[in-house]
Amino acid sequence: MEITKRTLVEAWQRMAAGHALLQEVGLPRMALSDDELDEWAESAEGAEDGGLCLLLDEDGTVRGQHGPYREVFATRDLEQVLYLIAEAAMRRHVGSLEEVAAALERIDPMWGRRFRSGGLGDTGTVEACGRDPLEGLAWIAGSWREQAPYTTLAFFRAADGRTVDAERLALLYGADPAQVAAGTRLKDLRSVDGGRAHWDRQWQSCCFGQAGGWTFLLHHDTPPGAFADKEAYAALGIEESVWLTATSAKAIYTFDYVRDGRRVDDDWGALELIWYERGYAPYLRGGELDFLNRAVRRAELDHPELTSTFELYFHALEESLGLRLARRDFAEGEVRAAYWAKGTL
Known part of the structure; x- marks a missing residue:
């Protein structure tokens, strides 16, 4: 599915409407070109925000950016984009990482597992380390x-x-x-x-x-x-x-x-x-x-x-x-x- 600004806005509105934790969360800034991204990053808003900006390519790829130069993800999977937006929002507005994981789990159990694993897929149960972290390296x-x-x-x-x-x-x-x-x-x-x-x-x-x-x-x-x-x-x-x-x-x-x-x-x-x-x-x-x-x-x-x-x-x-x-x-x-x-x- 090709992701456009319209499809992303509509998909986020449907997602946010069904989850209380997301109802006050707006979409990140969206740019349709590198020039738009640069203009936002150079503006007072971009300098103060420091958060996620979405660059939408013509081929439907969505690139998550922190500023104009650091790309943090690139995907054509709409569900992944929605998850990454929610993850960024919860990380900014919720307390500890454990609380972020719990909040995402309330939205979707798979999202909670995904955050705990650090990956983008459904990795199933993640076992705790259980070792002294300051021994091996x-x-x-x-x-x-x-x-x-x-x-x-x-x-x-x-x-x-x-x-x-x-x-x-x-x-x-x-x-x-x-x-x-x-x-x-x-x-x-x-x-x-x-x-x-x-x-x-x-x-x-x-x-x-x-x-x-x-x-x-x-x-x-x-x-x-x-x-x-x-x-x-x-x-x-x-x-x-x-x-x-x-x-x-x-x-x-x-x-x-x-x-x-x-x-x-x-x-x-x-x-x-x-x-x-x-x-x-x-x-x-x-x-x-x-x-x-x-x-x-x-x-x-x-x-x-x-x-x-x-x-x-x-x-x-x-x-x-x-x-x-x-x-x-x-x-x-x-x-x-x-x-x-x-x-x-």
Whole structure:
């Protein structure tokens, strides 16, 4: 069914008339062109509103926009559009996320389940997490936001049944071969001169290992000439990689997910973690990263005690992709570590 301004208005009027919670909720601003959207965003009304605007394409696609540049959904399904309008309205006018879910459930039980799942389909019963959210990966979120212990957290995974060799990966990046061969640990680097030497050289070090089916490599600046041996790097069999990068002193935190040699980002470009605001899906609804939207929503509902969006986001990465770091190994300095080889600096 092609969605026009008229069909959308009539469908919303029918929906609102049957539900007390929606009777005072009007349709979001609608634009029929990019120029109209720009004019609204530049106006005082658009600047103050900060809410949802609908851009109706000629082919019947409805694009939900927050401002002129951030598209949050695109669909030709009228029922999905009505749900997303109601979700945005309840989120703005109701209290907690649990209360938003309950309000949507009163309108339509499927809408309540949909909100709890974070997806756009009827996902059925959603099981609660039931685990400590700060164990698998999110324990590192707070210190990482302050660029500690490393500014780059990189994870690599091969095809099913294979493991990316952590030592070979570290060597290709430029880790000192003697320290890798000796099995040097982080506590060994910290023990020299009472830790003063490592304090001076920590920006030239890395930590590496395996957890949750992923091989991880944590570091600051990558030395020149890292993984120059393209054939050796290809031989590692890497099919997926996740990069979390913090830019020191600039408060820039980015997420990159590469699968089968292609960046997964719905053509959004740089994906900054500060885009994620509690209660709002960080990525395009129904897009390639929608699995992470769903994991974020579950983290929000399962763990209202977490006030840090970074901790919620990291827990969602653990739940959706299986990313983990051994908390005890880092706390006790047992994680494998090395300095970059002098020839690579």
